[in-house]
Amino acid sequence: EAQVTQNPRYLITVTGKKLTVTCSQNMNHEYMSWYRQDPGLGLRQIYYSMNVEVTDKGDVPEGYKVSRKEKRNFPLILESPSPNQTSLYFCASSLLIRGIEETQYFGPGTRLLVL
Amino acid sequence: KQEVTQIPAALSVPEGENLVLNCSFTDSAIYNLQWFRQDPGKGLTSLLLIQSSQREQTSGRLNASLDKSSGRSTLYIAASQPGDSATYLCAGGSEKLVFGKGTKLTVNP
Numbered sequence A: 001e002a003q004v005t006q007n008p009r010y011l012i013t014v015t016g017k018k019l020t021v022t023c024s025q026n027m028n029h030e031y032m033s034w035y036r037q038d039p040g041l042g043l044r045q046i047y048y049s050m051n052v053e054v055t056d057k058g059d060v061p062e063g064y065k066v067s068r069k070e071k072r073n074f075p076l077i078l079e080s081p082s083p084n085q086t087s088l089y090f091c092a093s094s095l096l097i098r099g100i101e102e103t104q105y106f107g108p109g110t111r112l113l114v115l
Numbered sequence B: 001k002q003e004v005t006q007i008p009a010a011l012s013v014p015e016g017e018n019l020v021l022n023c024s025f026t027d028s029a030i031y032n033l034q035w036f037r038q039d040p041g042k043g044l045t046s047l048l049l050i051q052s053s054q055r056e057q058t059s060g061r062l063n064a065s066l067d068k069s070s071g072r073s074t075l076y077i078a079a080s081q082p083g084d085s086a087t088y089l090c091a092g093g094s095e096k097l098v099f100g101k102g103t104k105l106t107v108n109p
Helices: none
Strands: A004-007 A009-012 A018-024 A032-037 A041-051 A056-058 A077-078 A088-094 A112-113 B003-009 B010-014 B021-023 B030-036 B044-051 B058-059 B063-067 B071-078 B084-092 B101-109
Touching: A004 A088, A004 B003, A009 A018, A018 A032, A018 A088, A018 A112, A041 B084, B003 B084, B010 B021, B021 B030, B021 B101, B030 B071, B030 B101, B044 B058, B044 B063, B044 B071, B071 B084
Parallel strands: A009 A112, B010 B101
Antiparallel strands: A004 A018, A018 A077, A032 A041, A032 A088, A041 A056, A088 A112, B003 B021, B021 B071, B030 B044, B030 B084, B058 B063, B063 B071, B084 B101
16 A cells, blocks of 8 residues: 555654654655644645755754655654644655656654653 | 635535635746645645646546636535545645645535
């Protein structure tokens, strides 16, 4: 089954404790991205990647890191989480056709609470 | 900078009604326009994608149109059902996707 998986689905942590949210897709998509969703603010892009070893900042990259060492995986790293990073996080992937993203497939989401 | 707006923020209709959800965008140089559905606490599911060269796409009871010149897209849902209740988001962009904040649809039995 074609899908985007994220782990963990739910996470409660404390300020400053490094964490990683994993994202994996099995559709051989070139493009992957991370979003956060907050009430009243909608979906905002954190980072995206056009291919292996190619990553770029989205609209709200501060406090986050990503890596793309393999085509299927795109982990999101919070080196020192803070309470304002409490949010619902989504990973997404899509094909690129002539450099343009096609239909985006979303993971189920990771709900993060930073105390 | 692309801005995507969806009005209304919430809509409640009786079952069986045909309805239209609206999406407007400020930059007409979009590559494509996508409509998604999000159920509470769940991820987004792609419904329809309209390429910039197309004017509409259809899937079952759903029909999405795109008018780049006016900066508008609509999602038409025919014969609405309670199972259509969800938040519907549109997204468009030229360099990257920009999402609207969504319209929360409730279809009452």
